Amino acid sequence: MFDSRPVTDEDAVLGVRPRYVVEPSTVAEAAAVMRVAHEEGLTVVPRGNGTRVHWGAAPRACDVVIDTRKLDRVVEHAAGDLVVTVEAGLPVRSLQDVLRTTGQQLALDSPFPSTVGGLVATAAAGPRRLLYGTARDLLIGITVVRADGTIVKSGGKVVKNVAGYDLGKLYTGSFGTLGLIVKASFRLHPLPEQQMYVATDGRDPARRVRALLHSHLVPSAIEVDGDGTVAALFEGTAARSRAEEAVALLGAGATAAGAPPAWWGRYPDGDVLLEVQGKPTDLTGLLTVRDAWLRGSAGSGVWFLGTSAEAAPRVVAKLREHLPTVVRHAPLELHETLDLWGPTPALSLMRRVKDQFDPDHRLSPGRFIGGI
Amino acid sequence: MLRRLAERFRDRLGPESVIDDPVRLRTYECDGLTYHRASPGLVVLPGSAEEVAFVVRECVEAGVPYVARGSGTGLSGGALPRTDGVLVVTSRMRRILEVDPDNQRAVVEPGVINLDVSKAVRPHGYYYAPDPSSQQICSIGGNVAENSGGAHCLKYGFTANHVLACEIVTPEGEITTLGDGPGYDLLGAFIGAEGTLGITTKITVRLTRIPQAVETLLAAFPSVETAGAAVSAIIGAGIVPAAVEMMDALAIEAAEAAVACGYPADAAAVLIVELDGPETEVASQFARVRLLCEEAGAFEQRVARDDADRALIWKGRRSAFAAVGRISPAYIVQDGVIPRTALPEVLADIDRLSRESGVRVANVFHAGDGNLHPLVLFDDAEEGAGERAELVSGAILDLCIAHGGSITGEHGVGVDKARYLPRMFTEADLDTMQMVRCAFDPPNLCNPGKVFPTPRLCGEIPRVRKGSPDGELF
Numbered sequence: 001m002f003d004s005r006p007v008t009d010e011d012a013v014l015g016v017r018p019r020y021v022v023e024p025s026t027v028a029e030a031a032a033v034m035r036v037a038h039e040e041g042l043t044v045v046p047r048g049n050g051t052r053v054h055w056g057a058a059p060r061a062c063d064v065v066i067d068t069r070k071l072d073r074v075v076e077h078a079a080g081d082l083v084v085t086v087e088a089g090l091p092v093r094s095l096q097d098v099l100r101t102t103g104q105q106l107a108l109d110s111p112f113p114s115t116v117g118g119l120v121a122t123a124a125a126g127p128r129r130l131l132y133g134t135a136r137d138l139l140i141g142i143t144v145v146r147a148d149g150t151i152v153k154s155g156g157k158v159v160k161n162v163a164g165y166d167l168g169k170l171y172t173g174s175f176g177t178l179g180l181i182v183k184a185s186f187r188l189h190p191l192p193e194q195q196m197y198v199a200t201d202g203r204d205p206a207r208r209v210r211a212l213l214h215s216h217l218v219p220s221a222i223e224v225d226g227d228g229t230v231a232a233l234f235e236g237t238a239a240r241s242r243a244e245e246a247v248a249l250l251g252a253g254a255t256a257a258g259a260p261p262a263w264w265g266r267y268p269d270g271d272v273l274l275e276v277q278g279k280p281t282d283l284t285g286l287l288t289v290r291d292a293w294l295r296g297s298a299g300s301g302v303w304f305l306g307t308s309a310e311a312a313p314r315v316v317a318k319l320r321e322h323l324p325t326v327v328r329h330a331p332l333e334l335h336e337t338l339d340l341w342g343p344t345p346a347l348s349l350m351r352r353v354k355d356q357f358d359p360d361h362r363l364s365p366g367r368f369i370g371g372i
Numbered sequence: 373m374l375r376r377l378a379e380r381f382r383d384r385l386g387p388e389s390v391i392d393d394p395v396r397l398r399t400y401e402c403d404g405l406t407y408h409r410a411s412p413g414l415v416v417l418p419g420s421a422e423e424v425a426f427v428v429r430e431c432v433e434a435g436v437p438y439v440a441r442g443s444g445t446g447l448s449g450g451a452l453p454r455t456d457g458v459l460v461v462t463s464r465m466r467r468i469l470e471v472d473p474d475n476q477r478a479v480v481e482p483g484v485i486n487l488d489v490s491k492a493v494r495p496h497g498y499y500y501a502p503d504p505s506s507q508q509i510c511s512i513g514g515n516v517a518e519n520s521g522g523a524h525c526l527k528y529g530f531t532a533n534h535v536l537a538c539e540i541v542t543p544e545g546e547i548t549t550l551g552d553g554p555g556y557d558l559l560g561a562f563i564g565a566e567g568t569l570g571i572t573t574k575i576t577v578r579l580t581r582i583p584q585a586v587e588t589l590l591a592a593f594p595s596v597e598t599a600g601a602a603v604s605a606i607i608g609a610g611i612v613p614a615a616v617e618m619m620d621a622l623a624i625e626a627a628e629a630a631v632a633c634g635y636p637a638d639a640a641a642v643l644i645v646e647l648d649g650p651e652t653e654v655a656s657q658f659a660r661v662r663l664l665c666e667e668a669g670a671f672e673q674r675v676a677r678d679d680a681d682r683a684l685i686w687k688g689r690r691s692a693f694a695a696v697g698r699i700s701p702a703y704i705v706q707d708g709v710i711p712r713t714a715l716p717e718v719l720a721d722i723d724r725l726s727r728e729s730g731v732r733v734a735n736v737f738h739a740g741d742g743n744l745h746p747l748v749l750f751d752d753a754e755e756g757a758g759e760r761a762e763l764v765s766g767a768i769l770d771l772c773i774a775h776g777g778s779i780t781g782e783h784g785v786g787v788d789k790a791r792y793l794p795r796m797f798t799e800a801d802l803d804t805m806q807m808v809r810c811a812f813d814p815p816n817l818c819n820p821g822k823v824f825p826t827p828r829l830c831g832e833i834p835r836v837r838k839g840s841p842d843g844e845l846f
Contacts, residue, residue, distance in 0.1 A: 080713035160781040165805040169560020190610030216584035238652035344553030356807035
């Protein structure tokens with residue numbers, strides 16, 4: 001009925017090898033797969049390009065991997081409306097290539113060749129979240145195949161829309177536990193005429209972040225690296241002059257350039273990657289955490305720390321004394337001892353949402369917070 | 373039952389926080405949508421999250437429906453009370469609890485007035501970006517319920533993009549926080565759920581830096597088509613204005629009669645285009661905007677010289693809804709969305725509808741994002757006129773749907789548009805949305821009858837996990 005291919009070790013999700021890998025090439029086929037899985041009681045894990053498939057916990061079971069990469073069409077690009085609708089398996093970079101021809105972009109950064117669906121399912125975002133927000137802010141409509149195989153949508157293809165619940169935000173970052181994302185519509189932005197980066201030496205990062213954040217210069221991103229380097233991005237028709245103003249504001253040791261520093265938008269190295277949801281002023285404290293390399297979106301207060309397997313338990317415990325900290329990925333042997341997701345308020349509500357959407361707990365079981 | 377609840381509430385909240393006198397109850401019989409009315413069975417004015425939680429728990433225990441209300445400025449009847457239920461009014465919860473400019477955020481109670489947030493943070497160089505027309509009186513809690521927008525959401529987004537976390541009282545009367553930890557983005561589902569998923573008791577909002585420069589242009593056009601072409605040209609040039617507003621001749625006439633805003637008298641349409649941001653950006657883009665308007669056929673352009681001038685330009689637009697009262701005894705404020713590029717076609721269709729039915733329609737809209745606010749005029753003294761206006765108003769929504777748009781861009785579904793929702797969504801779509809409601813509110817007592825035309829039976833009430841380790845941080 002649909003393409004499936006021989007299962008290889010590559011298809012394993014955090015060590016759990018599926019019995020089947022199916023590659024639906026239409027939304028209808030994807031729905032048919034989900035329906036069969038529903039009827040047969042099979043557990044399902046969706047995947048795109050697999051760039052973040054090692055994020056989160058291992059599934060408790062995985063009968064079927066649904067590989068979305070053949071769902072790769074641009075359904076509609078309404079350039080005049082700055083809106084695009086695409087299938088979930090389309091690589092974000094391919095989408096950007098299409099949009100570039102009309103001087104537009106989806107303002108979401110990813111250091112990996114992720115699919116659109118993968119980016120939405122993991123709620124991953126990069127430096128420019130400061131100005132444009134993240135997938136939840138840019139997503140205006142979504143089509144999902146429910147656990148029972150029903151195709152359902154929420155939102156639409158206009159930016160301004162408050163008809164019905166906004167389930168797009170709920171699916172964003174749900175790690176395949178609520179349904180199979182098959183299509184998404186996004187609000188687009190014009191490509192800026194100029195892009196300029198300003199980077200500083202490692203001195204006085206907190207003061208510099210503050211200066212940029214409270215300036216009138218509207219940076220698209222303010223990033224910090226573990227050695228105290230602060231870098232900012234300016235975009236627009238007058239980005240060069242704004243970058244020069246930023247250099248003057250930041251003082252000695254600041255320079256402007258047309259290209260970003262090498263570390264820009266990349267996760268810090270390490271066997272273990274942590275993500276901390278905090279505030280801009282957490283920077284000073286986070287820089288003092290030992291045995292971990294900090295990098296983050298200082299203007300938004302979203303921080304990543306790379307650390308070793310050995311140091312991870314201590315670093316995680318230390319961070320959680322102050323801030324919500326998620327272990328994005330870690331070697332499997334650490335999964336038992338590290339609570340990957342950490343505590344969160346409203347977990348009981350989350351469980352009840354899961355129970356409604358996936359009463360048999362067949363969708364990416366165990367991948368998400370609290371064993372959801 | 374309500375009498376007993378009133379006693380319980382008086383004991384706990386104090387007598388001044390409970391209203392059950394029929395005359396005083398009538399004050400709360402509608403929100404901004406005045407043709408839906410129902411006197412609430414009981415009104416309570418809690419002063420804290422704990423009191424809200426108490427009220428909700430008592431209602432749930434008694435099986436009594438309850439509805440939350442902020443300032444009552446909503447335009448879809450989202451806060452329409454239940455005669456057999458309790459209206460929870462948040463107007464006593466109006467403290468600004470924290471202003472943290474270093475982290476660009478503030479924490480407020482739900483009854484705080486939208487504009488008061490901006491006033492409080494202005495000394496720090498900040499403001500709160502979502503600016504619904506009612507911002508002088510509407511509450512942040514109501515904004516959260518409705519995911520309110522405003523003229524400037526073209527560039528800055530809606531309430532959902534500016535709220536970082538909410539403390540809520542769940543429909544079962546528990547206090548919890550959304551948006552303050554990992555897991556599902558329940559905050560994203562809660563904002564804009566029109567008060568059907570709980571009552572917010574504390575909101576952490578994102579603050580936006582006051583822009584260095586603002587430029588405002590009023591451009592007059594010989595037709596709505598040429599004005600529409602100017603909008604397309606501006607957006608097509610890669611410019612994201614802070615706001616692009618359009619008014620047609622009838623709306624201009626009304627605004628002129630009401631506030632003497634001095635718009636060019638012979639204009640068939642005016643555009644208000646506002647740019648803000650760093651001076652250098654605004655200067656270069658504003659020059660292009662003026663050129664594009666001229667090329668599209670603008671015969672007059674006025675640039676605001678200062679804030680007073682700017683306020684005058686905006687005065688006509690901001691007063692437009694109320695101003696229509698000057699040229700018509702009654703009117704319906706419609707709220708629909710179309711893809712911006714469909715604007716000329718849809719306006720021609722609305723014009724045709726108007727001529728065929730003899731019902732006058734004044735058009736005011738957020739042209740930048742295709743959000744139409746047609747004002748459908750009628751004389752309520754004339755028999756059948758209201759029904760005819762209602763038909764035209766509904767037909768405009770059909771036009772929006774036919775063009776791939778939405779039946780509401782910012783006013784919400786409430787009671788007013790629940791019957792239109794199935795024209796946009798399938799039964800399965802709506803059923804899926806209501807799965808969220810069932811997760812939050814299995815007995816369906818929290819603002820029931822709003823948004824969805826047909827309530828979904830939640831079936832077996834999910835296992836209560838009280839006492840299980842929940843990981844609550846607070």
